[in-house]
Amino acid sequence: MFSEKPTRREKSSKRNIVIAGVILVVLALAPSLGLGQGSQPWNDASRFLLSKTFPIIETPTTRYYNWELSQSTISPDGLARPMLLVNGMFPGPLIEANTGDRIVVNVTNNMDSGTAIHWHGIHQKGTPWMDGTMGVTQCAIPPGQSMIYNYTITNQWGTYWWHAHAASQYVDGIFGPLIVHSPDEPHLKKYDEDIIMMLQDYYHTPSDPLVNWYHSPKSGGSDPLPDNGLINGRNSFNCSKAAQAQFPTNTKCTDGEPLATFNFKAGSTYRIRLINTGAFADFQFSIDGHTLTVIEADGVDMQPVPVQRLPIHVAQRYSVLVHANETVGNYYVRATINTNCFFGSNRALDPFVKAVIHYENAPVAQSFDSTDWTAASMAPSCVDLALDMLHPYNVQPAPTADVSHLIKFTMKPSSDGILLGYANDRSWSPLMTNATLFQSQMGLTSFDATQQVVVLDKNVIELVLINDDIGPHPFHFHGYTFSVLGWGNGTYVPGQTPLEVRNPLRRDTITIPQRGWTVVRFVNDNPGLWTLHCHMDWHMEVGLLIQFESWPDRIRGLEIPSEITAMCGA
Structure with missing residues (x-):
C-alpha cells in the first residue's frame, strides 16, 4: 500500500x-x-x-x-x-x-x-x-x-x-x-457631513427585452433610451407621458412622487459623493447657487478645483465639497441627462432630473423658485472634465512604458444586421459554464477568439485606445487604476501627440471621445484576468469588452477556492 x-x-x-x-x-x-x-x-x-x-x-x-x-x-x-x-x-x-x-x-x-x-x-x-x-x-x-x-x-x-x-x-x-x-x-478634515448621491438613467421596461431588442435588426443599431432619471432611487414622472415612451407601458402610475431631499445646515460643509450608476447616459451635475469643489475622482484624491457644473459619465465617481453658505431656503440639485449624446429621442423623458437641498429652518417644499447656473456652462458633447483641470493630490509621474498595445474599438452590424461591439475586430461573448481565470490557472495558453484575451507580461503597460465609433464610450478597467496621459478627437500620433507625464490624472473609468483616442499607462502588478469594457450596459451586452491576462505564470500559482470553481458545474 x-x-x-x-x-x-x-x-x-x-x-x-x-x-x-x-x-x-x-x-x-x-x-x-x-x-x-x-x-x-x-x-x-x-x-x-x-x-x-x-x-x-x-x-x-x-x-x-x-x-x-x-x-x-x-x-x-x-x-x-x-x-x-x-x-x-x-x-x-x-x-x-x-x-x-x-x-x-x-x-x-x-x-x-x-x-x-x-x-x-x-x-x-x-x-x-x-x-x-x-x-x-x-x-x-x-x-x-x-x-x-x-x-x-x-x-x-x-x-x-x-x-x-x-x-x-x-x-x-x-x-x-x-x-x-x-x-x-488629505481632505478628511474639510467637511462636516458626508452624503452619497447616486445618479441613474432609468427605464420603465425591464432590461431583458431591451437587450433582446437592441441585439436584433429591429433596433437598427439605436440604443434603448431612458424614460426618466433617478437620484438615490427617487424622482417623479408625468404619468400622461407613459404612452409616448420608446417602449410604452400601461402599468399603474402615480403622479407627484417626492424628490430625494438632502438637509443642509447653514455654515456647514458637505462632501457629496457622486456615482453614475446608470446604463447609458452621462449627467451634467450642479446645485443651484452652490459651487462644487472637486476633491476626488474614482478613488483618487484630487487637488481642489471649483466648478459650477460637473460632467459624470456611466460608472464614474466624484467627490465634491459644497459649502452651505447661501441664504436659508430650498435649492434644486440638478442631474441633467445630456441628450446631446443620444441618437434618437424618447418623448416620455424629462432630462432635467432634480432633487432638493433643504436648509434647516426653511419651509419644507418640493416646488419653489431656484435659479440654475447659466445654460452656457452646459457641455454640448459627452466628454469628461478637461484633463488640465484634474490633478492628483499626491504627485505621481507616469511610469515609462515597457510595451504599448493598440486597441481599436467600434460598433458595427454583423452580416445578419445585428449591432455588435468590437475590440480589434473581435466581439466578446461571455463563457456560461467556465471562467477565463480558471482556464488560465489550469495552464490554458490559447483561449477561444470570443474571449478577447491579451497577455500582459511586462512591468509597465501602455494602452492606446482608439474609438472608431460615432459616439463616446466610458471604459472601466477592472483590477487597476491607470494614468491618463491624454485624450482627444482625431488621430493619435505616437511620439508627436503631446502627453501629460508629470502628474497625469489617475482613475479607473475614462471616456474615449467619439472618433477619438485615449492613452493610459499602469504598473502591471496584479496577476489575474481583468476586463476593460464600455460601461454603457447595452454596449457591453453586445460584446464591447476585452480581457487582459496579467502574468499568466503567476496566475497558475493561485489557489482558487474549490467552492468558487464548483459553481461552474451547478
Whole structure:
C-alpha cells in the first residue's frame, strides 16, 4: 500500500471549507450582533447619509453582510415595474469600511437567473476570483444558491460601488455604494457631513427585452433610451407621458412622487459623493447657487478645483465639497441627462432630473423658485472634465512604458444586421459554464477568439485606445487604476501627440471621445484576468469588452477556492 498525502489543492480546499464554515456561523449571527445590513423599506434615503460616528481608524476589522437577491414590483418614480432588490432595498445596501478592512458578503440568489457581484474599483489584489465578473473571474451564482465574497481592501480609499456583473441585472436594481475611509485622506478634515448621491438613467421596461431588442435588426443599431432619471432611487414622472415612451407601458402610475431631499445646515460643509450608476447616459451635475469643489475622482484624491457644473459619465465617481453658505431656503440639485449624446429621442423623458437641498429652518417644499447656473456652462458633447483641470493630490509621474498595445474599438452590424461591439475586430461573448481565470490557472495558453484575451507580461503597460465609433464610450478597467496621459478627437500620433507625464490624472473609468483616442499607462502588478469594457450596459451586452491576462505564470500559482470553481458545474 502507499500513503495518500493530500495535495496542495486538497489542503487549500479543506482550509477554505473550514474558513467558509466559520464565516457562515458569523453571518448567521450578524443581525443579532448588529453586523451588516438588515431589511429596510425599499427606499430609505437616510441610508445614504454617512454616519458621523463611523470610526475612521487604521486598525483593520472584518465587516460581515448577509444579502438576499429577489424580485419585486416597486415604483421608484411613481410608475410600477418589476425590479431586482437586495435585502428588499433599491438601491441596495451601503458598504462602509476603512482601508485594510476585510469585507465578507454572503450573497443568496433568490432570483430565477444566475448572478455575480462586482466590487467596482476595488483592485482585488491577491483575490482576483472575487472580482465578480461572470465568465471571467467566476461562474454565475445559480438560483437558490449562495456565494461568500471575501476580500480585503488594500491601499485604497474613496468612493466606489458594487453592482451585478451578469447580463444586464444592475440596470434592474442590483447596485449600491461602497465607501472606503482612511485617516490618511488629505481632505478628511474639510467637511462636516458626508452624503452619497447616486445618479441613474432609468427605464420603465425591464432590461431583458431591451437587450433582446437592441441585439436584433429591429433596433437598427439605436440604443434603448431612458424614460426618466433617478437620484438615490427617487424622482417623479408625468404619468400622461407613459404612452409616448420608446417602449410604452400601461402599468399603474402615480403622479407627484417626492424628490430625494438632502438637509443642509447653514455654515456647514458637505462632501457629496457622486456615482453614475446608470446604463447609458452621462449627467451634467450642479446645485443651484452652490459651487462644487472637486476633491476626488474614482478613488483618487484630487487637488481642489471649483466648478459650477460637473460632467459624470456611466460608472464614474466624484467627490465634491459644497459649502452651505447661501441664504436659508430650498435649492434644486440638478442631474441633467445630456441628450446631446443620444441618437434618437424618447418623448416620455424629462432630462432635467432634480432633487432638493433643504436648509434647516426653511419651509419644507418640493416646488419653489431656484435659479440654475447659466445654460452656457452646459457641455454640448459627452466628454469628461478637461484633463488640465484634474490633478492628483499626491504627485505621481507616469511610469515609462515597457510595451504599448493598440486597441481599436467600434460598433458595427454583423452580416445578419445585428449591432455588435468590437475590440480589434473581435466581439466578446461571455463563457456560461467556465471562467477565463480558471482556464488560465489550469495552464490554458490559447483561449477561444470570443474571449478577447491579451497577455500582459511586462512591468509597465501602455494602452492606446482608439474609438472608431460615432459616439463616446466610458471604459472601466477592472483590477487597476491607470494614468491618463491624454485624450482627444482625431488621430493619435505616437511620439508627436503631446502627453501629460508629470502628474497625469489617475482613475479607473475614462471616456474615449467619439472618433477619438485615449492613452493610459499602469504598473502591471496584479496577476489575474481583468476586463476593460464600455460601461454603457447595452454596449457591453453586445460584446464591447476585452480581457487582459496579467502574468499568466503567476496566475497558475493561485489557489482558487474549490467552492468558487464548483459553481461552474451547478
